[in-house]
Amino acid sequence: MSTKTPTSFEEMDCAFPSSLAEALDLMADESTRGRPLAGGTDLMVQWESGVVNRPERSISVKGLPELMGISEAGDELVIGSGVTHMQLRSSDLVQKHVPSLAEAATTVGGFQIQTMGTVGGSVANASPAGDLAPSLLITEGRVVVANREREREIPVTEFWQGYRKIDLQPDELIIRFHLPKKSAESREYWRKLGPRRAQAISKVMGSCRGQVLDGQIQSFRVAIGSVAATCVRLTGIEEWLLNRPLNESTLAEVEKRVTEEVQPIDDIRSTADYRRWVTGRMVRGFLENWLEPA
Amino acid sequence: MTVQERGAYRVIGQGIPRLDAADKVSGKAEYADDFHVPDTWYGAVVRAPVACGKLKSLSRDPAFDWSQVAVVTPEDIPGNNIVDMMGRDMPFIAHDEIQYLGEPLALVAAPSLHVAKQAAAHFKVDVEERPALLTLQEMVAVYKEDPAKLHKLSGQTIRKGDAASALKDADIVLEREYTAGHQEQLYIEPQGMVAIPERDGTMFIHGSMQCPYYINPELCETLDIPPEKLRVKQSAVGGAFGGKEEFPTLIAGYCALLALKTKRPIKMIYDRNQDILYSTKRHPSWSHYRVGVMKDGTIRAIECDFVLDGGAYTTLSPVVMYRGILHAAMGYRCENVSIDGHVYRTNTFPNGAFRGFGAPQALWAWESLIDELAAACGMTPDAFRLKNCLHEGDVTPTGGLLRDSVGSPEVLEKTLERCQFAEKWQQCSRGKSGERLWYGIGLSFFAHGSGFTGDGEARMKSKVALDLETRADGTPIVNVRVSSTEMGQGTGTILPQVAADALGIDVTHVDYPMPDTFKVPDSGPTVASRTAMVVGSTIYSAGQKMKADLESFVSETLFDGQPTELVENQFRAEYDNRSIPFVEGAAAYLASHGPFRVYDQFKLPDYVKWDQENFVGDAYPAYAWGCNVAEVEVDTLTCEFRVTKVTAFFDIGRILNPVLAMGQVQGGLIQALGYAMMEKLAIKAGKYDADRMQTYVIPTSVDGPEMDLHFVEYPWDHCQPGAKGVGEAPMDGLAPAIANALEAASGVRLRDLPLTPERLFEELSRSQRLTA
Numbered sequence A: 001m002s003t004k005t006p007t008s009f010e011e012m013d014c015a016f017p018s019s020l021a022e023a024l025d026l027m028a029d030e031s032t033r034g035r036p037l038a039g040g041t042d043l044m045v046q047w048e049s050g051v052v053n054r055p056e057r058s059i060s061v062k063g064l065p066e067l068m069g070i071s072e073a074g075d076e077l078v079i080g081s082g083v084t085h086m087q088l089r090s091s092d093l094v095q096k097h098v099p100s101l102a103e104a105a106t107t108v109g110g111f112q113i114q115t116m117g118t119v120g121g122s123v124a125n126a127s128p129a130g131d132l133a134p135s136l137l138i139t140e141g142r143v144v145v146a147n148r149e150r151e152r153e154i155p156v157t158e159f160w161q162g163y164r165k166i167d168l169q170p171d172e173l174i175i176r177f178h179l180p181k182k183s184a185e186s187r188e189y190w191r192k193l194g195p196r197r198a199q200a201i202s203k204v205m206g207s208c209r210g211q212v213l214d215g216q217i218q219s220f221r222v223a224i225g226s227v228a229a230t231c232v233r234l235t236g237i238e239e240w241l242l243n244r245p246l247n248e249s250t251l252a253e254v255e256k257r258v259t260e261e262v263q264p265i266d267d268i269r270s271t272a273d274y275r276r277w278v279t280g281r282m283v284r285g286f287l288e289n290w291l292e293p294a
Numbered sequence B: 001m002t003v004q005e006r007g008a009y010r011v012i013g014q015g016i017p018r019l020d021a022a023d024k025v026s027g028k029a030e031y032a033d034d035f036h037v038p039d040t041w042y043g044a045v046v047r048a049p050v051a052c053g054k055l056k057s058l059s060r061d062p063a064f065d066w067s068q069v070a071v072v073t074p075e076d077i078p079g080n081n082i083v084d085m086m087g088r089d090m091p092f093i094a095h096d097e098i099q100y101l102g103e104p105l106a107l108v109a110a111p112s113l114h115v116a117k118q119a120a121a122h123f124k125v126d127v128e129e130r131p132a133l134l135t136l137q138e139m140v141a142v143y144k145e146d147p148a149k150l151h152k153l154s155g156q157t158i159r160k161g162d163a164a165s166a167l168k169d170a171d172i173v174l175e176r177e178y179t180a181g182h183q184e185q186l187y188i189e190p191q192g193m194v195a196i197p198e199r200d201g202t203m204f205i206h207g208s209m210q211c212p213y214y215i216n217p218e219l220c221e222t223l224d225i226p227p228e229k230l231r232v233k234q235s236a237v238g239g240a241f242g243g244k245e246e247f248p249t250l251i252a253g254y255c256a257l258l259a260l261k262t263k264r265p266i267k268m269i270y271d272r273n274q275d276i277l278y279s280t281k282r283h284p285s286w287s288h289y290r291v292g293v294m295k296d297g298t299i300r301a302i303e304c305d306f307v308l309d310g311g312a313y314t315t316l317s318p319v320v321m322y323r324g325i326l327h328a329a330m331g332y333r334c335e336n337v338s339i340d341g342h343v344y345r346t347n348t349f350p351n352g353a354f355r356g357f358g359a360p361q362a363l364w365a366w367e368s369l370i371d372e373l374a375a376a377c378g379m380t381p382d383a384f385r386l387k388n389c390l391h392e393g394d395v396t397p398t399g400g401l402l403r404d405s406v407g408s409p410e411v412l413e414k415t416l417e418r419c420q421f422a423e424k425w426q427q428c429s430r431g432k433s434g435e436r437l438w439y440g441i442g443l444s445f446f447a448h449g450s451g452f453t454g455d456g457e458a459r460m461k462s463k464v465a466l467d468l469e470t471r472a473d474g475t476p477i478v479n480v481r482v483s484s485t486e487m488g489q490g491t492g493t494i495l496p497q498v499a500a501d502a503l504g505i506d507v508t509h510v511d512y513p514m515p516d517t518f519k520v521p522d523s524g525p526t527v528a529s530r531t532a533m534v535v536g537s538t539i540y541s542a543g544q545k546m547k548a549d550l551e552s553f554v555s556e557t558l559f560d561g562q563p564t565e566l567v568e569n570q571f572r573a574e575y576d577n578r579s580i581p582f583v584e585g586a587a588a589y590l591a592s593h594g595p596f597r598v599y600d601q602f603k604l605p606d607y608v609k610w611d612q613e614n615f616v617g618d619a620y621p622a623y624a625w626g627c628n629v630a631e632v633e634v635d636t637l638t639c640e641f642r643v644t645k646v647t648a649f650f651d652i653g654r655i656l657n658p659v660l661a662m663g664q665v666q667g668g669l670i671q672a673l674g675y676a677m678m679e680k681l682a683i684k685a686g687k688y689d690a691d692r693m694q695t696y697v698i699p700t701s702v703d704g705p706e707m708d709l710h711f712v713e714y715p716w717d718h719c720q721p722g723a724k725g726v727g728e729a730p731m732d733g734l735a736p737a738i739a740n741a742l743e744a745a746s747g748v749r750l751r752d753l754p755l756t757p758e759r760l761f762e763e764l765s766r767s768q769r770l771t772a
């Protein structure tokens, strides 16, 4: 196999398998393996700008039937990796059971991107600014990946291993996500701060899932993106909050503790100082929602 | 002369659909990249790898296949290796000193873009790198220490009265600094050009541009060809905003030099990334004021340093700075004014024309400061402005008399009333603690000089022509022949409207072919809010001449010498009421005389006097006036803020097409909103960090506020139809109005653009006003 890097899209080979089995067959062998290409909304841009070298071959997984669909399985939602942002945001099941994920999907890019871009692509792209990640993290669900031989399950919380680094072998594809539903008593919230009100890559964003009973916090999970190399769960504050009363002194302490828990950086979209402060404010804002009737 | 009442016009003042709408909507309009000339090669630029340094050698990688590649280096330039703009300090291709990252070192062409790009990447460049001066902040720091350490590109002063001693008499003196950063035009269609060497030695340049008569003559010296051998034609243009004013000369030059070398057509279309990295931006600015006021709000003295970051070469920077200093103390009465304008070199791509041309930078600072001055006198921003604003009969900072068509104070009064400024001002939050949302309202008021600055129009003497010709289908048509371009703003519609009105015919009988220097006289560049006013009025008088000639022809040949008038598409005989349609009379004319061309030339009124050396007199023949009010809401949870509503009145003189004029205002305000709140470029290792649309963020439609926009009409009295220009004024005042509103909301003032949540957070933390 030659090792030359194609310099244009025309020079690339693209395989169009018609089933998952066929796709995994291609992935199994080094000579036929290629870069998985779903909606292409990340890859096409990365190739064109030179951030990522064009691979000699890509394998289109867009629309493979086995990767599509959103269904219920007991206490879980099962979401195919090929599901698009548009399908996510329009799904009654997602809106009901993981509402912050549906809301996050509405804020990804514009209609064109939402129509082409997929959950699998977003997760595999592993950007710390990937808007779907927080909602996946707070469900404590599982990612199912597969190669030709077998399937493998990984907790979502362990899937992102570092900056743009994921737990995926070269012969594997992401197949689906199992996401525990929120309970009827719990609520989810989502907030995204971007440089503008639409079509924006996040400066900071996050989701939470929690339950408050008689003014006392029963459970609280919160994940924030764009403040570290990966999207992160703020486990420190989550633990601290358990069984605390939801009142002003708790909220003030939350702000303080959260700013100590995150280590964001300066970049083109925002500053470390602002991000640190505003993350605390966002978590406060999430919690304040429980002070109002649902 | 006094202009006619609005009702006297039939076509002028109608919001007719754009004449180019069908072509653009159906995809028929031909943009630069739509030209497919056989045997065309594609050009690319070999770019300098450092922002400042000395080129030691340039060599080609012998391993690369050069057989299909043409290369142009400075030795291949037939004429002088100079871009013939102001300063004459910019080489077409750098050969010794390198002044910005990406400065051309050689040009290449190949049968495919792909090979051309590859070839450009296979040069070996040996440079001796030198320390570069890159940012406005670095430049200002050196300036404060010792301006002589900077490389000066241009300077100009304005002196009126005695500002230094008047400052000493003032009750209160405020000293303030404001900055604004780069802004990218971000037109939809990137820069693109095609150069075709014709068999007779003509070089035919066809592409995306604002000013065909800049490219000719600017390229003649480089190509060493006479002007009559350089033909420049505009293609459909997908937006320009000043970004296609002077820059196209460069890309046209690259194409033409490669075309001379290869004897083939050459095409260059920048992709977005190259376009952002290697084309002009709005000049970053630093304004430093010392202003003295009396306790009653009288402005005693204004001292101002207005400093622009010019980028690497002079290009148009002097004129941008001129417009800046002419607006830096404009709008209000003051006897003692002293302004020093400077442009210094930094090692970035030369900054250039952008909608407003220095005025938005100057007004950003000045209109912010006006609010600070009002507060210092214990006055409200509206009362302070009403007290000091210029009226008809007042004089400008250069001593020019505001003779007529002065929309001040009406735009100010009307806006204040319309948005209930005084009541809402009382309701502003001013950083009150414990509130989730802060509300603020802010104001700006300004004039924008119409037409070229200073002696520009007097030197330009814009020429226009109207051609009565026969269309392919045999019917007569009046073609507007000007070099003024349609770039999305509506020139191709308003100029036919003006011609139609002057002639007394419907606009269906008038057309606007794309400007081609082999066919049109030089009506000047399409810049400076000058086209409607200067070119429009000259077309009007040309139309009147053509009308008179056609009337006398019809009178003599068809109506037995009776007095004849062309009105509402009919030639009418005065005595026996006979009439014939315009097309019939015009066809008769064409049959007997053939095509008929009428020329006219713009002339400034004699009362316009200007001393270009001392900057004294009428800097502009007339001004557009505007007032913007912004209302903002700050989310104190995150310091995010948004503009919820903009109320504005503009006096742009006679409105030629209300729909297009409103489009200019709406679009300009959104562009100003981007300038105010989000657009920014930092420089990392000599390179703009935001080099794509992902990172260079402009407003989307949902970022736009509710807009309540209105016109008042104070036509310019000197000529028909009395337009004063609408292109730039909407860019001028929104940034300071938002900063003023933000202060009313938060209690802190931001003096650096853009205004972002990060900056607000910083200021609030500094002043310990962050609330729970």
Ligand SMILES: Cc1cc2nc3c(=O)[nH]c(=O)nc-3n(C[C@H](O)[C@H](O)[C@H](O)COP(=O)(O)OP(=O)(O)OC[C@H]3O[C@@H](n4cnc5c(N)ncnc54)[C@H](O)[C@@H]3O)c2cc1C
Pocket: A035, A036, A037, A038, A039, A040, A041, A042, A043, A044, A045, A061, A081, A082, A107, A108, A109, A110, A113, A116, A117, A118, A119, A120, A121, A122, A123, A124, A125, A129, A130, A131, A132, A172, A173, A174, A175, A199, A200, A201, A202
């Ligand atoms: C204009 C624009 C705006 C955007 N706005 C946002 C935004 O607001 N928020 C946001 O979060 N994102 C945004 N994005 C990024 C992008 O749309 C998402 O990350 C998207 O979900 C990626 O999905 P895709 O199907 O297009 O992925 P692709 O580009 O096809 O692939 C992305 C990565 O995933 C891998 N991959 C894809 N499918 C699989 C699979 N089944 N198994 C293993 N690996 C796989 C690919 O190999 C590649 O590495 C934007 C992108 C653009 C171009």
